Amino acid sequence: MSQTNAAFSLVKTRAEVPLTIEVTAVNEHGEPEQKFIACERPLTVYLNWRPIVTLMTLGAKAESLALGYLKNQGFISDVTQLQSVIVDWDTNSAAIVTSEQITDLDEKLSEKTVTTGCGQGTVYGGLMQGIDDIHLPKQTLKQSTLYQLLKNISAYNETYKHAGAVHGCGLCHNDTITAFVEDVGRHNAVDTLAGDMWLSGEPGGDKIFYTTGRLTSEMVIKVAKMGIPVLLSRSGVTQMGLELAQKLGITMIARAKGRHFLVYNGAENLQFDVNQ
Known part of the structure; x- marks a missing residue:
């Protein structure tokens, strides 16, 4: 103890x-x-x-x-x-x-x-409770930074690589993963990172939240409560998740894998600096 x-x-x-x-x-x-x-x-x-x-x-x-x-x-x-x-x-x-x-x-x-x-x-x-009082800062993200972050994340997911059947969530600053948690449910992984941030008093305004799971209403609300303005997933989005991201001003990026991604909300916050 x-x-x-x-x-x-x-x-x-x-x-x-x-x-x-x-x-x-x-x-x-x-x-x-x-x-x-x-x-x-x-x-x-x-x-x-x-x-x-x-x-x-x-x-x-x-x-x-x-x-x-x-x-x-x-x-x-x-x-x-x-x-x-x-x-x-x-x-x-x-x-x-x-x-x-x-x-x-x-x-x-x-x-x-x-x-x-x-x-x-x-x-x-x-x-x-309290989501109407949440005001998230704007964060600009470069396309090149996003690609490097996705590349760096591939080094994580240890349990998934070893045994499968889990989701992973990561707390990121620019292209650096500062914390990563895996669990059988994506909601557990996000709650674990939220608990760590809460105890340490770590701010979320300069962070990106990555998840392997779908961007549902629950995920959007929890990330907003962590004060994080950018939500990134390799999976898809739900209708209610998108509506809440729009309401809360969260940049929502999904289907992100390799060099492919889709910005469902907040495209104005992404700098397209990579020549395709």
């Missing part, structure tokens, strides 16, 4: 579990092959000893995942009031204790929505 380097006192574990296991599969020739598969385990998140949700997760950085989830859902908002974040894989639990006054918890828990995508997630009414 360790103390964070934050200015406030917070007890925070660093519980670790294997991310992949080796199994035997039989190929199309009837021959056995040793393969690695991604792990998936339940993690029940407790807030002041009250169960909030059970997330299906790979298990990497579970403390940050639990914090980012509660922050993004609007259950907690004051990082200085956090007292402890304890993950126990023997009981598959993450217990967050805060001295922050938690209001309308019953109401938030009653407004539950199951999200789209693999590793189904659950969101509550608090996810939409």
Whole structure:
């Protein structure tokens, strides 16, 4: 168990579990092959000893995942009031204790929505809380920087390369990846990065958020709450995701792989400086 380097006192574990296991599969020739598969385990998140949700997760950085989830859902908002974040894989639990006054918890828990995508997630009414007050800075991105970033990202996705069946999300500054997380659901990966940013007080205005998953309404809202103005994906977009990106002023770039990409919103923020 360790103390964070934050200015406030917070007890925070660093519980670790294997991310992949080796199994035997039989190929199309009837021959056995040793393969690695991604792990998936339940993690029940407790807030002041009250169960909030059970997330299906790979298990990497579970403390940050639990914090980012509660922050993004609007259950907690004051990082200085956090007292402890304890993950126990023997009981598959993450217990967050805060001295922050938690209001309308019953109401938030009653407004539950199951999200789209693999590793189904659950969101509550608090996810939409405060989005009208979000004002994101403009960030100009060069086409050449985007190409270099996509090239650099190819060095990540370690679990995916090893075993498949996971999504990855990255926090980027220009063409540098400053943090990268993989999980069985894209929503878990973004919540984990959100938790890390929240604890460290890292600003998002100069960042690009990369994901291997679809750009849904949930992804757009969470990235906006992180203060990040550019959202980049190798996958597609949904109608509600695009509408929210337009409302919030997020530059939305999708289908980005190799030298191909599509800017669905914010094309005026991209400098086309590469001769095709």
